[in-house]
Amino acid sequence: MTMESMLATVYGGINDIHLERRPLPAIQKPTDAVVRVRLSSICTSDLHIRNGAVPRARPGIILGHEFVGEVVAVGAEVRKVRPGDRVSANVETFCGSCFFCRNGFVNNCEQGGWELGCRIDGCQAEYVRVPFADNGLNLLPDSVDDTAALLVGDVLASGYFGAELAEIRPGDSVLVLGAGPVGLCAMSCARLFGPARIIACDPLPERLELARRMGVADVLLNPTTDNVPEAVQALTLGRGADAVIEAAGGHDTFQTAWQAARANACVAVVALYEEDQVLPLPRMYGKNLIFKTGGVDAIHSDRLISLIASGKIDTRPLITHTFPLSRIMDAYSLFERHADGCVKCAIRPDDAQEG
Incomplete structure (x- = not known):
């Protein structure tokens, strides 16, 4: 230098x-x-x-x-x-x-x-x-x-962290709120866990279209025109999403996350909010939800690099x-x-x- x-x-x-x-x-x-x-x-x-x-x-x-x-x-x-x-x-x-x-x-x-x-x-x-x-x-x-x-070291690591936190199992229906950088990475990483479908939710049509073109989402929902919890229930025999990844951080996306989750589901919150969020516990009572939050623990960088090199993530x-x-x-x-x-x-x- x-x-x-x-x-x-x-x-x-x-x-x-x-x-x-x-x-x-x-x-x-x-x-x-x-x-x-x-x-x-x-x-x-x-x-x-x-x-x-x-x-x-x-x-x-x-x-x-x-x-x-x-x-x-x-x-x-x-x-x-x-x-x-x-x-x-x-x-x-x-x-x-x-x-x-x-x-x-x-x-x-x-x-x-x-x-x-x-x-x-x-x-x-x-x-x-x-x-x-x-x-x-x-x-x-x-x-x-x-x-x-x-x-690799941030947005992709955050997406992987969200998918890992969400406890996705083969055959699950996964809802990802937000089709921005973290949300799209979360969808890419969720694919690695073998879900039956990934549902992308975002108010920007061009971002939903990108999720479709990348092959990381099977169903596209726009909260400006779709009632997201009802649409997710219709896709899942009335149960709701088996796993939810909240990557949007909007003023109402945390509420959408728990409302769209099925009973006993896991909600992974990786969004960074600019204001406090509220847990309306009386309305949640009986859903037995698990909430996991982060700050990304970015410990999988070498694994993510290997997945990129092998063509499994792009x-x-x-x-x-x-x-x-x-x-x-x-x-x-x-x-x-x-x-x-x-x-x-x-x-x-x-x-x-x-x-």
Whole structure:
């Protein structure tokens, strides 16, 4: 690295995201790596930070937590990756040795959790420092290109987490609320568990159509025209969905989730809300529902990379737009408005070639 500074996307405080020049990151601890960003993304959680809905986010940090890059420097204790390696990043920073890490709950790591782009500088920049690099970075085979790997550490991991939480069994009917990036990934991962049908629900027809084209949904419901709980009951002999994954985070989608679930079903809530949700327990009484929530525990990155390499998962259709870093504010605007069919924006360095 010969430059003295880099372009970076900074969270200045509520309603303030802007570009500025920042010093290049450097190794701070022997478990760190510094990575040159080849491709990064914008997530809805970045918008939640901007809106003030993530209290733990620190004003002044560089945003971004989902990226693919090339390792350029490692600390003395890093063993898994070396300079020159192409890697995807894990949304979670985790030590691998505390109580929560040993039990697979890396989101609750005593020394980490969601740090990149929230509490420490993230990847919507030209370079990024990754703590606990042996856990936070995953080697990519040549058969998996940057675009195919971009969503591994966050959106795809969140979708897999939701499908795993939902306790899907072969032959089940699975309802996924939200056909945005997390919801589409949840549908892709739900397929791995052998359900009889996957029901996609979203108010944007183009996103439902994408779910159909990707082959990850069998039934499409639009809550602006369909009574979702009634439609799900009609598809399931009056019982309701065997498993529900709530990936929308809308003002009423949590209520739809429990209403559409059959008695004794599991409702997996992986959405990030901007306001409190209510459990109307008297109305739920007797449904004997199981609710599971997260913060994604992104511990399956290597497995997800293998599934991509084998062709069992393909998230590339979700990357609908690509922008250079210098135009990331245009990308934010497009992404937030869902304009021009935007699902996910990829951000490339300004010196990289289109595509």
